[in-house]
Amino acid sequence: MALTVTPLDNVGVEVSGFDITQPIDDDLAAELVSLWNEHGILLFRGQDVTPENQIAFSRVFGELEIHPLSETRSQEYPELFTLVNDPEKEKYLVANYNGKPMAGKLDWHIDLHYTGKPNRGALLHGVVCAQEDGMTGFGDLAKAYDALDDDTKALLEKIEVTYTFSMQRRHMRYVDLEGYEPGAYSPRKPSDINYPNFPEVAYPAVVTHPVTGRKVLEVVEQFLERIIAPHRAGLSNDEAIELLERLVAHTRKPEFHYFHQWQPGDMVLWDNWRAMHCATGTKPGMQRVIHRTTIMGDATLGRVLEA
Numbered sequence: 529m530a531l532t533v534t535p536l537d538n539v540g541v542e543v544s545g546f547d548i549t550q551p552i553d554d555d556l557a558a559e560l561v562s563l564w565n566e567h568g569i570l571l572f573r574g575q576d577v578t579p580e581n582q583i584a585f586s587r588v589f590g591e592l593e594i595h596p597l598s599e600t601r602s603q604e605y606p607e608l609f610t611l612v613n614d615p616e617k618e619k620y621l622v623a624n625y626n627g628k629p630m631a632g633k634l635d636w637h638i639d640l641h642y643t644g645k646p647n648r649g650a651l652l653h654g655v656v657c658a659q660e661d662g663m664t665g666f667g668d669l670a671k672a673y674d675a676l677d678d679d680t681k682a683l684l685e686k687i688e689v690t691y692t693f694s695m696q697r698r699h700m701r702y703v704d705l706e707g708y709e710p711g712a713y714s715p716r717k718p719s720d721i722n723y724p725n726f727p728e729v730a731y732p733a734v735v736t737h738p739v740t741g742r743k744v745l746e747v748v749e750q751f752l753e754r755i756i757a758p759h760r761a762g763l764s765n766d767e768a769i770e771l772l773e774r775l776v777a778h779t780r781k782p783e784f785h786y787f788h789q790w791q792p793g794d795m796v797l798w799d800n801w802r803a804m805h806c807a808t809g810t811k812p813g814m815q816r817v818i819h820r821t822t823i824m825g826d827a828t829l830g831r832v833l834e835a
């Protein structure tokens with residue numbers, strides 16, 4: 529069966545020409561994996577997706593993770609993580625942006641970046657989609673790296689950056705805080721949502737992708753904290769901050785982004801070792817159901833900094 533591959537805006541591709549309800553043979557599986565490695569972001573549309581075939585399809589790309597929080601895990605399908613707009617819980621996800629309340633808006637991030645061991649990737653399936661807003665953005669950090677000038681590339685080889693988990697957007701140094709006000713129920717510390725306190729983690733500023741060997745710019749706005757000992761790379765502390773500001777601005781360029789507007793049945797698979805993602809959020813009270821499967825990976829990209 530010949531797959532049809534159509535470029536999305538700027539980054540990623542739409543893949544069609546197969547039927548998810550049919551068994552996926554080795555040749556097709558190899559072709560799908562190779563497209564994932566080549567493009568980092570794959571969109572599938574118009575498939576007849578049930579929980580069973582989402583799980584079977586996701587396994588093509590690797591072993592799946594069981595979500596650690598039992599309350600968000602589907603009892604019937606432990607590999608399936610269901611994101612539902614629950615009116616009771618939604619209030620904790622609401623914050624104000626230029627005076628407008630938005631639920632579930634998320635800055636550019638890499639899943640589990642703050643642990644030092646991000647998962648390999650994930651597949652989202654839109655089951656019930658928001659009537660407006662509710663987009664998911666994907667940003668290709670391999671393309672962002674390729675587009676840097678040679679001097680910056682050489683400098684980044686000498687640098688490690690750190691990430692510090694926080695529940696408070698106002699404490700994040702490199703996110704855009706203009707017009708932002710936390711909501712009345714925004715969590716203030718990790719224990720408010722039963723999270724532990726995560727220690728700071730460090731990554732090389734450029735990570736070589738363990739599977740594809742491509743260089744990936746490991747600079748993402750959410751939780752970004754600092755450059756370790758910048759003087760070792762010939763930078764003053766002020767120059768280190770300016771460099772991170774410049775790199776974050778670089779990753780925000782639309783030429784590295786694809787924003788997906790969800791229709792029921794759409795699936796997006798991304799490589800979490802290469803692509804960052806964000807959520808534009810919805811107005812409070814919007815109905816929404818997303819099924820997520822998570823692909824583990826056996827590489828560790830960062831390291832935990834012990835005191």
Ligand SMILES: [Fe+2]
Binds near residue numbers: 637638639805
């Ligand atoms: Fe995420």
